[in-house]
Amino acid sequence: MSRKRLIAIALAGAIGLAVPAANAGVAVRSVDTSSYPVLRVSVLTSDPSSQAPTLRENGVAVRVDRAENLGAEKSVVLAIDRSQSMRGAPLAHAIAAARSFVDSKPAPDRVAVASFATRPQMLTDFSTERGDAVGALGAIQVDPVQGTTLYDSIVKSSNVLANEPLEARVIIVVTDGNETRSSASLDDAIAAARQAGTAIYVVAIESPKFNPAPLHKLAEETGGVYHGTTSSATLSTQYAAIASELRRTWMLDYATTARPGDTAFLEATWNSEKSVPKPITLPASLGPGSDDAKPSHLLPAVFYKTVLGTQMMAIVSFFIVLIAASLALTTVKGARLKKRLAPHLAPDVKVKRKQERERLAAAAGLFNATESAFSGWKLWKRLDRLVERSDLPVRTVEVFYVMCGLALVGGLIATMMSPSMLITLAAFAAGGLAPVAFVWFKASRRLKAFENQLPDVLITLAAALKAGHSFKAGLQTIVDEGNPPASKEFHRVLAETRLGKPLEAALWDMSERLGSKNFDFVITAVKIQQQVGGSLAGLVDMVADTVRQRQQFIRKVKGLTAMGRAGAYTLVALPFFIAIAITIINPIYMEPLYHTQTGHMLIYAGLGMMAFGSLILKKIVSFKG
Template sequence: MRSLPRPEGRVVRRGPGGGRAARFTASALAALTAVLTLAVAIPAAAVARLDDELSAAVSAVRVTAGQAQFYLTARNLPEGVSLDEAQVTVRAGNETLAASVEASGGGSPGGGPERSVVIVFDASASMDGEPLARAQDAALRYAAAVPADVRIGLVRVGDEARTLLEPTADRRAFAAAVGGVRAQGSTALYDAVAEGQAVLARQPAGDRRMLVLSDGADTSSATSLDLLAMRLRREGAVLDVVAFGDGTDAEALRRLADSGTGQVRRATRGEELAQAFLSAAAAFSAPVRVTVRVPATLAGRSARMTVEVRAGGERASTATTVAFAADPRAAPGTGPAAVAVGGPPGWLYPVGGGALLGALLLGIAALAGPRRGLDSRRLAQLDRFALRRAAPQGGAGAAVQGVQGAALALTDKVVRARGRHERITVQLEQAGMRLLPHEWTLLRLGVSFAVTVLLGLLVSPVAGVLLGPASGWAGCAFYRRHRAARRARRFAEQLPDSLQLVVGSLRSGFSLGQALAALVRESAEPISTEFGRALAETRIGVDLEDALEKAAERTDCRDLSWLVMAIRIQREVGGNLAEIMATAVDTMRERARLRRHVRALTAEGRLSAYVLIALPIGIGAWMFLIRGEYVRPLYTEPLGIVMLGAAVLLVLAGAFWMSRLIKVEV
């Protein structure tokens, strides 16, 4: 017995290991086959189950003062149950509306909505022969099964979409159009569905549907599936699909049906095709007219209206957004609207207005007090050594001054007890605000109270109590920081030109102190204020360099700090101070030019950051004011609170990241 020759360079080994590998491969293939079978069978079973479930649709919604009326249709009703016998529940927002249901003769004038359907008929080359004949017979049976008032149109699927018949109630015209269909060309399915949608859009408002017959995947459409699905969701027409044969694109057809809130019916044989069309025709059940009473709390508002149908132990629901009409007959202060809105009580407005006025007067008094008593404070030390004289009494002015003095004394005691006097003093000096720490604290308290009252009047008392104090306090802090930053920026911009005057004075033979005195006389705020204070400190024994260093700290000016360092070095090692300061001025100007250049380059990034940060905050605040019920789940439901917290964290992280991204140190 001759053995077969083995290929050169190849070693063939056989043994127990090879058998195990073969068995493992076979087992893996069997498992994979089972998984694929389940993956196909489970969705198919789900589709079959969904096709048999009860479903409902709302159409022709009409709103008037105090009520809303619409037509309700249902499919897959239990055997022996009509829609007018079903239990219908209507909800809008968090309220259940009183509803009455009555049978309606569809199609008669005033008896029901206009009903139209467009059949998108696949007549590509793959339908030639018996499949086309079966499809034509199924379409004719469909036309005979739907109510006589339903208008039927026909769009052909081929190389291009073509409208063969506009929706009409003439069944003979429809039969002639179907009989003239010939199978040829490729499959432009998506274009044909888009054409059918355009045909339905030209029909009167009412119950508009589309029935798509397809035996294969789309091959030549210019319209994409994503764009088509978006259009179907926007238009709201019901789209049902009949998938004929085994070559259909199941995923694409399911997506079309989901976008059109319809169903997919499968037919693998010709007998099943006619049954699928008749099942789709059953969707045109006799509609019922539902009339609901709109309470005054919903008048003039938009709300999500949910309609629930219970029939024979089964349940179905559908929802749509309805803009309810305002009721002009409702007098102000009458009816349930005056009680159910939950607004602030009537006494809150005069009390809140008086409190707001008092807070504003208190703030004005706190601001005016320091300016009015500036000279008297300078003489306060002399007054301590004088004999006490009785203060003038009487009049409203004395009462106001007494209240103001008591409030200022109390805030001064609190500020000093907490050890914040020095820190607040430095902050006010940086902002150039001529207020004492306790006066500034009292002003912040007054503003916080005023904001609390305003929010309580404009939004709600709860919002005022929760957000008012923090908003007013933080707003004052932001104002102070803004003033300090603006003052520091002006100081840095004026510093090079001002120091140029000092350089000229030094070259003319003046000393540094004389040159700075001339600078104080010739310059504007804040240069004159800061250098004048530095010179005043030198008159009481402080070194000039130390006084200038403190001015640099108050204005947060790094250039002035470097200049002070240069002056210290010149004092120790000698040299021409005028030349040193001239070099420092040139360096400051170059740095300022570079900063302006960087600011111009980052302007677009800063604007984008401002818009991106303000957009969610602004939209959220606007929605809270005009549609509070829409955003209420965000702070009343656990999931909403988690989502809101995550959104706040993401906005804060994004704000920090963008602030670091657009900040360039020079």
């Protein structure tokens, strides 16, 4: 067996052993801090996959805002060094290796060809057609003038890539010499690549005079990899390795909670594999950090350096602005004149007591402005009716601002506890709807109490009418001898009639306030009796008996459908119970559901189907009597 053949077999075996070693595990390769507070992390997985890795910062899961797989559709610049040092076999091998890469590229990839020597050139535009790139590669020739402008080529290619529609962008550079003639520096090349969101992969043909350090830095700080070889004959192998790495490389963007000057530890997880935590130190130049003097000595450092502290400061700032706005809006025309005349006028006892009773008087201007802005909205009217029906000692505008405050607090707490936007939105909605739910509960409870009192109230009214009293006198009897809420509502009806409002209109207003269908039935019967005549006492007795029978029938229906309602509650609550239980037992198993786009889509679909099923179950077990 020839010596060349033995060398080839040994080389193939070495590559075969190296590939599994390189593919083992998951690793955080580089972190780009140029877009702080958004960090771009390059993660290499052990195998190609459509599932993006997850990230943890200092042991806490973070929300990945954007995940790009470099093996998916991307824009690629193939930059070939055509300086004099590449004359002969090196340039021929570089072109052949680039052609192999183009031939095996995925169909959606957009490829452009560039070359550099004494000046950089873009030989083609980006195209998915392989023929364009292959033709441009075949036309590359050695530059007759000595010199290498590698950094200028990187800057030019990055600027072109910045206008590409595909978000995944890669530059693959082949060179065998040191930088000599570029007007741009290494830092300029890195900054241009970062601004364009480009990862640079360097294939270097190393020689004794070759300095790989700048190219190592160029690749590492842009999310790429440096590949060094001593022979141009292995360039095809290096291109194949880069193609494999691109399929396994993910670029992940997330918003960090670390401050400039702090050191954070990043850990990637993929397919139950975890990387070694990678320490990153954010440059203090990005902003005031731990290396700078403390911004203020008025508050402890915890208010500046912890998430909870900064969130508390945000809440305090919000309420300071709210109070300032309310004080500005409470300025009443003529207040200054009233203040100057007050010492010369007799004190108004009623006004003083009213001022003492007013709650949140400082916010009266803000409340009045809010009521004026929203009073015409249907939702505002419905909320106003609900507050009136609950008989709580609050105004609608006060409930509105309590909703806003609880929604803000719920959203902030959820943001501190979990990076998931879904959980944050759910907490925001839950906080905002909590006051409405409480008011609705009080209104329903009050309505139920009135419904239970209504038959006895009607019997009392019928007895008063039989004793010869008038209808108003019968209502006064209910007020004197009854219990709230019936006595309170009828007292309001009588007060409105004393002020000149017709009794029929006052009763209809009471019916709208309460929302009682049985009371609507009573008012309709009384109105008909007034038009056609007859015994009002007998009619009220008959209506009282009808209302009592309706209530008994509704209770019977509820008893018969109790099992169905219990089953509906169980079916709705079971998925939430199982999700919470599995999350507590095995949180890693549930992470894809909470922290991936596919998982979020499954949650949305599940909630939608549960809502639809709940409506169907409610339709089955509900009864309108």
